Amino acid sequence: xxxxxxxxxxxxxxxEKTIILFFITLALSLPLALPIALGEESKNKVVSFIFKTxxxxxxxxxxxxxxxxxxxxxxxxxxxxxxxxxxxxxxxFVLNYAAYFAEIYRGGMNSIDKGQYDAAFALGLSxxxxxxxxxxxxxxxxxxxxxxxxxxxxVKDTALIMVxxxxxxxxxxxxxxxxxxxxTPLFVAAVIYLIMTFILTIISGRLEKYFSRYDERGE
Amino acid sequence: MKHILKMENxxxxxxxxxxxxxxxxxxxxxxxxxxxGPSGSGKSTLLKCINGLVKITSGDMILNGSTGMVFQHFxxxxxxxxxxxxxxxxxKVKKISKSDAEAKAVSLLxxxxxxxxxxxxxxxxxxxxxxxxAIARALAMEPDLMLFDEATSALxxxxxxxxxxxxxxxxxxxxxxxxxxxxxxxxREVSDRVIFMDKGKIVEEGKPQEIFQNTKSExxxxxxxxxxxxxxxxxxx
Numbered sequence: 001x002x003x004x005x006x007x008x009x010x011x012x013x014x015x016e017k018t019i020i021l022f023f024i025t026l027a028l029s030l031p032l033a034l035p036i037a038l039g040e041e042s043k044n045k046v047v048s049f050i051f052k053t054x055x056x057x058x059x060x061x062x063x064x065x066x067x068x069x070x071x072x073x074x075x076x077x078x079x080x081x082x083x084x085x086x087x088x089x090x091x092x093f094v095l096n097y098a099a100y101f102a103e104i105y106r107g108g109m110n111s112i113d114k115g116q117y118d119a120a121f122a123l124g125l126s127x128x129x130x131x132x133x134x135x136x137x138x139x140x141x142x143x144x145x146x147x148x149x150x151x152x153x154x155v156k157d158t159a160l161i162m163v164x165x166x167x168x169x170x171x172x173x174x175x176x177x178x179x180x181x182x183x184t185p186l187f188v189a190a191v192i193y194l195i196m197t198f199i200l201t202i203i204s205g206r207l208e209k210y211f212s213r214y215d216e217r218g219e
Numbered sequence: 220m221k222h223i224l225k226m227e228n229x230x231x232x233x234x235x236x237x238x239x240x241x242x243x244x245x246x247x248x249x250x251x252x253x254x255x256g257p258s259g260s261g262k263s264t265l266l267k268c269i270n271g272l273v274k275i276t277s278g279d280m281i282l283n284g285s286t287g288m289v290f291q292h293f294x295x296x297x298x299x300x301x302x303x304x305x306x307x308x309x310x311k312v313k314k315i316s317k318s319d320a321e322a323k324a325v326s327l328l329x330x331x332x333x334x335x336x337x338x339x340x341x342x343x344x345x346x347x348x349x350x351x352x353a354i355a356r357a358l359a360m361e362p363d364l365m366l367f368d369e370a371t372s373a374l375x376x377x378x379x380x381x382x383x384x385x386x387x388x389x390x391x392x393x394x395x396x397x398x399x400x401x402x403x404x405x406x407r408e409v410s411d412r413v414i415f416m417d418k419g420k421i422v423e424e425g426k427p428q429e430i431f432q433n434t435k436s437e438x439x440x441x442x443x444x445x446x447x448x449x450x451x452x453x454x455x456x
Contacts, residue, residue, distance in 0.1 A: 119294035119353075122270055122287065123308035123360060133311065137298045214298050214340035 007176050007185050014172030015192060017086060018158045021168065022196075025093040025154060030147075032094065033101030040106055051102075058099035064160050066092050071164040089161040097154060104146045108139035141211040148204030155196050169193075221248050222283065223364050223395050224269060229278035231264055231419075238264045239275075240419035246364070249393035253406035256416035257442060262399040265416070266366045269397070284363025291369040293349045295341035295356070301328065302337040305356045312360070320359075327355035331385050347378035351385055358394075365389065365396040372401060403446055407431050415439045 039051035058066070071088045075081040083091060112135050120130040162171035173189040176182075224246045231239035239261045246252055254262045267273035270286040296304050305324035309315050315323075328334050331351035341349050350370055357365060367386065371379040383405050389396060390409045400406060406413050406427065413430040415423040415438075423430060423439045434440050 113294070115290060115292050115294035116296065118272055119288075119290065119296070121272060122290075123356070124285070124312040125308060126312075129311050133307065134296055138296075141298075214342060 003180075003182065004184055004188060007180075007188070010172050010176060011169060011185060011188065011192070014167055014169040017167055018169040019196075021086070021089055021093060021158050021161065021166075022154060024090045025097050026151065028094045029097035029101055032098040033105055036098055036102035037105035037109065040102065041109070055099045055102055058096050059103065063092070063096050063157060064163055066096055067160060067164050085161070085164050085166040088164060089166050093154075093157070093161075097150065100150050101147065104143050104150070105139065107146075108143035109135055111142050112138055141208075141215075144204065144208050144211055148200065148208075151204070152197050152200055155193060155200065159193075222246070222281070223248050224283070225279075225281045226269075227279040229265075229268060229280065230276045231261070231268060231273065232276045237419050239268065242278075242416075242419070242421055244414070244421065246395060246397060248363075248395055250395055250412065251390040251410045252397050252412045252414060253410035254397060254399045254414045254416060255401070255403070255406055255442075255446075256422075260416040261419040262416050263368050266368050266397060266399055269364070270366060282364075285360065286364045286366055287357030287360055287362030288366045288368060289350070289353050289357055289370045291373050293341070293346070293353045293373075295349055295353055297340065297342055300338045300340055301333065301344070301352045301355075304341065304352060305359045308356070309359050323359055324355070327358055328352075330358075330388070331355045332381075345378065346374045347381045350374065350382045354382075354385055354389075358389075363395060365394055367396060367398040367400065369399055369401065401446065403431075403443075415442065417442070 036051055036055065039047055040055065042048045042051070067089065070083075070092045071085065116134055116138070117130060120134050125133065158168055159170035161168050162174065165171070169189055169192060173185045176185045222245050224244070226242060226244045229239050229242040229244070230237065242261070242265060244265070254265065256262050264273055266288070268275045268280070269282065270288055272288075295301075296307065299307060302321065302324045305327055306317070306320040309320045309323065310317060325334070325337070328337055331354055333348060333351055333355075336344060336348060336352070341352065344352070354370075370386070371382050374382065379402065383402060386396070386398065386405065387409050398405065398410065408427070410427060413425065413427050414421055415430060415436075417438050423434070423436050430439070431443065434443060
């Protein structure tokens, strides 16, 4: 038992990386997904093709492969290394998750009744006002459950970055296990991941409730 | 009298279908015009051409002023309370202050008889109440011309009255309005002029008595024969 406390500082060091990756990915991919979603819906066929291809590639290949690609293939081809392992992980995760979130946004926007656009138009609202004042707020209710889902997946996906050597919680844990032949750190790591997903579940539940406040009664 | 709207030889085609086939139409300030006719006669398309929701294929249109529209399915913004629905466009489009918008919205809610619902969300109201809020929302932009696109067709018969009452009040106050409707009672009693459309054309036009008592065309006679026997054709879109 005492030994666990000696492992903890190292594991927390890894946890810090995990949490930073998690927040950077969310903070950048959530907004980045909006122009991607709008690009996919663009009436300009070239624009929509480019964005759809982007989403197709990032959703259609394993995240681990994308990590390898950006960490090994890119620097070798360009013969220059711009990002270290952790920065590469952040970049890959942001690009990957933006593709998933874009699809969620798109589905949400398509669920808005056409009458809402007609009403906004008839009142003289601009396209921008319609998007940010009418469409997106209504979309929130629809997109929150799938976004919460992806967010929980993200917590677990962060463990993938150990494949390019970034020192996250998973990497730290497995190196302790390798060094000491003691598997208790794996259980500790599992508990830490569970705590993180548990917190997210509570937050998403609250948000869903907030954005459903205008629902019909008696559902 | 000044024309608010003048349309000449308006044609609208959808994929080869002529939905409007050479319509001439105008309305003066303060006039209430009802547009009647069977489903698919082009009534709703005519309204949508007026406010630009639908682009006309050919023809001339002069619109002196702004329009407001009331829809069959209300189309209130469900994430806003009633008063927010009414205040939103004046604040965003006309850039009037929040307090002015609120004062205006309060008086409009009073006019449609829903002062007590100001902070309710639309989905918590009945259809008739929602439509009255939608009328208030359109009026908040102070349009020169109000367009009603089958405003009572989606309502249960027993609650169409409350919406028609508000529309009658507006007609009495000389709000300029074009009312596409299946409510023959409203067309007969409230409007200054009635227009009968069929197959994308205006077939007959005149004061309510001329239309309902001295009917000329066979088509209008047939139509009235059907609808006045309490048969209300549903406009399927």
